[in-house]
Amino acid sequence: MFFEEAYLYVVLQGIDALVTRARHTGIPRFFITKTPTALPEGVLRAADNLFLFRLPLEEGIKWVAKSGMIEEASLTSLVKALPQHACLALGETSGEYPVVLLPDPLAGCKTKGKNEVLLLRNQKQTLASFKVAKTIECSMM
Numbered sequence: 001m002f003f004e005e006a007y008l009y010v011v012l013q014g015i016d017a018l019v020t021r022a023r024h025t026g027i028p029r030f031f032i033t034k035t036p037t038a039l040p041e042g043v044l045r046a047a048d049n050l051f052l053f054r055l056p057l058e059e060g061i062k063w064v065a066k067s068g069m070i071e072e073a074s075l076t077s078l079v080k081a082l083p084q085h086a087c088l089a090l091g092e093t094s095g096e097y098p099v100v101l102l103p104d105p106l107a108g109c110k111t112k113g114k115n116e117v118l119l120l121r122n123q124k125q126t127l128a129s130f131k132v133a134k135t136i137e138c139s140m141m
Contacts, residue, residue, distance in 0.1 A: 001022060002030045002032065003029070003032065004033070005033055005038075007035070016042045019042060019043050019046050020042075020046070036055070039063075041063075044066055044067035045068060048091050048093075049089065049094075050064065051089055051090075052079060052082075053082075053085075053086075053087050054079075054082070067090070069091055075098075078098055078100070083100075085103045086103065087101040
């Protein structure tokens with residue numbers, strides 16, 4: 001289940017209840033937010049993994065540290081040192097160690113403002129089996 005900025009459409013107690021129920025049934029949960037302080041502390045503590053891209057505010061770093069995956073001083077140091085577009089991975093996916101993930105630069109591709117999402121459908125397929133394709137204008141093609 002993906003929740004993007006869940007605090008905008010679900011009350012905080014509802015988010016806690018969703019996390020608890022989903023965890024017991026084995027449903028993976030993904031919370032995507034630019035405002036981690038808007039999520040209940042229980043969401044952070046129940047998370048198996050955290051992927052942090054940018055936390056410009058000190059209060060956001062302190063809030064995320066409540067997850068218990070990393071202590072606050074280390075988290076602060078790592079987040080402040082993250083290169084642009086890099087990601088800090090914490091939790092099971094990184095073997096319980098903080099790992100910085102760097103993006104692949106896509107050399108030779110002009111992607112800014114050029115990505116388009118196209119819905120392609122084979123005439124024999126039904127509407128339920130649409131495929132999503134991205135087109136990227138590359139100088140190497």
